[in-house]
Amino acid sequence: MAPRVLVSDALSETAVQIFRDRGVEVDFQPDLGKDKDKLLEIIGQYDGLAIRSATKVTDKVIAAATKLKVVGRAGIGVDNVDIPAASKKGVIVMNTPFGNSITTAEHAVALMFAVARQLPAADASTQAGKWEKSRFMGVELTGKTLGVVGCGNIGSIVASRGVGLRMRVIAFDPFLSQERATQLGIEKVELDELYGRSDFITLHTPMTDKTRGMINKDALAKMKSGVRIVNCARGGLIVEADLAEAIKAGTVAGAGVDVFETEPAKDSPLFGLDNVVCTPHLGASTTEAQENVALQVAEQMADYLMRGAVSNAINMPSITAEEAPILTPFVKLAECLGAFAGQVTEEAIHSVEILYDGLVSQMNTKALTSATLAGLMKSQMADINMVSAPIMAKERGIQVTEAKRDKSGVFDSFIKLTIVTEKQTRTVAGTVFSDGKPRFIQIKGINLDAEIGEHMVYTTNNDAPGIIGLLGTVFGKAGVNIANFQLGRNKRGGDAIALLYVDSPVPEALLDEVRAYKEIHRAMPLKFDMPSAE
Template sequence: MAPRVLVSDKLSETAVQIFRDRGVEVDFQPNLGKDKDKLLEVIDQYDGLAIRSATKVTEKIIAAASRLKVVGRAGIGVDNVDIPAASKKGIIVMNTPFGNSITTAEHAIAMIFAVARQIPAADASTQAGKWEKSRFMGVEVTGKTLGVVGCGNIGSIVAQRGVGLRMRVIAFDPFLSQERATQLGIEKVELDDLFKRADFITLHTPMTDKTRGMINKDALAQMKDGVRIVNCARGGLIVEADLAEALKSGKVAGAGIDVFETEPATESPLFGIENVVCTPHLGASTTEAQENVALQVAEQMADYLTRGAVSNAINMPSITAEEAPILTPFVKLAECLGAFAGQVTEEAISSVEIVYDGLVSDMNTKALTSAVLAGLIRSQVADVNMVSAPIMARERGIQITEAKRDKSGVFDSFIKLTVVTEKQTRSVAGTVFSDGKPRFIQIKGINIDAEIGEHMVYTTNNDAPGIIGLLGTVFGKAGVNIANFQLGRNRPGGDAIALLYVDSPVSNEVLDEVRAHKEILSAKPLKFDIPPVA
């Protein structure tokens, strides 16, 4: 029996035809996604569900989807899909991460011009029968400094367009290498430096815990008087009330806002302020982009349903059915190694070396390397998956090398990750025990045996008496239960590390108390995609 796909949002007829051409039966109901009750009623009839943003694939929908094997999102954002629920039920969630990059970049450039020349307000004034030529005095972009925050796929296109407009382009991105910056013809800077120097600031970074509210009162205070800010990325990157205050005071001369803290945005502190250009999340809204992502998602879903090929999966690596039982635990280990390095590394990464030792060297190391890179980049780019991670790493100029070798130690298999930045080199190694659980076995060259949990804390310190007592006392006072506590050192009185597996997240206030101890060099919270023990 041919697989059956429901298209519940608006996709083009060309995309629908791709399913038919690949032998997939299609039920094209582009308005069904808005009727959650009807979707719930019929979802058990389909093997695949193709959506845009209108359809909400909730836990309730997934529970009712007895046949569903794959959800395909035409676009990058998957906020409307309950990915944990889908993963638990074995449903693959795919997106199309690169189909609308040029469109979004062009919208940002359009917003820069609109704000620089006050085009929307001038248009409204002129069409109202006024002739306020002196009111709409603009500024040239030529020769101005453009600050690009986030220089990945979209940001790098904006940077190139800025160079073409004869702007001085500076960029901040934790993963941007000096080599990639040179290739783009731009200057790589720290974020504070960008805030101080830029005449125009454009945001192209994803929403993470580190980037949420990054444009706030403190950040705005660092900027030039008369700076202009454009956001075509994510609404929550800007504290709208703080930006509104800066616009009213004249600190910020103008803003182009395509995304909002709450969408649809029926009200905002930014509405009604002079020289604020607002659009309703149009970054990806061109005919070309919408067609590109529609065709791409149809091809990906059809390939999976008819041939088992997995592309751009959010929650599954590209692994064959034969490999899965053996490889999957090492995929999780690889992700954890990358996630550890990504969360403790704050400088731009120039190169990554991955060593596969023992039996793991004979496995599908391409999938494992993708898992390492996904874990590494995910701390900065939330939408990354195992297919897009190598592309994103290359875009940032990160050199990636793999080495395979026969068993060289006590473990039958282990993976070692070494990350090189402009300031330092750090390494972490891990293995999978017979219970299938990943473990860290070495950090910074220091041997350790640490179970990996959802919430952890990593400290580096001088090897001195009292560290165990300090951590136990501070965490105990804060009500944080320590499930596991592992220590290591390179020599007596030398460098030491500790890994604590805790039952709940640890606040910055608690960590600040730890950091205040004279022997503590650093204390970082870590989070891993490991289900908590029931």
């Protein structure tokens, strides 16, 4: 019996035909996504669901989808899909991360021009019968400094367009290597330097805990007077009230905003301000982009439903059915190793070296490497997945190498990750025990045996008496329960580390208290995509 797919948002007829040509039965109801009750009523009949942004795939929809195997999102953002609910039920969620790149980059450049020359206001004035030539004095882009925050797929396209416009392009991206920057013809800088030097700033970074609200009062105070800011990435990157105040004060000369803190944006502190150009999330709104992502999602879903091929999956690696039982625990380990390195590394990464030792060296290491890179880059790139991670790493000029060897120690298998930055080399290793749970077995060359939990704290210190008591006392007074506490040192009186597995997120004030002790060199929170302890 042929698999059935429901298309509940507006995909092109060409995309719908792809399903039919591949032997998939397709039900094209492009307005159904707006009718939550009707969707809940019929979703149980389908093996696949193809959507854009209008359809909300909630936990209720997932629960009602008794046959559903795959959700395909034509576009990059999957905020309208309950990923944990889908994962728990074994529903694969796919997206199309690269189909909108050119279109979004071009919209950012269009907003730069619009703000530089005050085009919308000048158009409205002229069409109203006025002739206010002296009112709309603009600035040239040529010779100005363009600061690109986030130099991945879209940001690098904007950077290259800026170079073509004879702008001086500088960029900040934690994963941008000097080699990649040189290849693009741009200068790699730190974020504060970018703020201080840029005449135009364009944002192309995903929304993460680190980037949310990054353009705030403090950041704006570091910027050159008269800067113009463009955001075609995510609305929450900018604190709109702070930007509005800076525009009113004249320290920011203008802004082009395509995305907002709340969407649809019915009201914003930015509305009505002089030289603020606002568009309703049009970054991906071109005929070409909409067609590209529609065709791509249809091909991906049909390939999975008819042949079992998985590509651009948010919540599942590219693993065959035969490999899954053995490989899956090591995929989680690889992801955790990458996540650890990504969270503790602040400098740009030059290279990634992954050693597979023992039985794991005979497995599908391509999937494991992809999982490692996804974990490594996830702290900076929320939308990354195992398929896109290697591409993103390559775009940023990160060299990735694998090595395999026969069993060399007490463990039947282990994975060792080495991160090389411009300032240091960092290593972390782990294995999977017989219970299927991943564990850290070495950090910075220091051996230990640490269970991995959702919330952890990593500390470094000199090996000295009293550290266990100190940490236990501080955490206990704050009411934070330590579920597991592991220590390690390289030698007596030498360097030491501690990993604390805690039951809940650790308040920053508590970490500041720990850092205040002279015995502690570093204390930082870690978060891993692991089930919460009951």
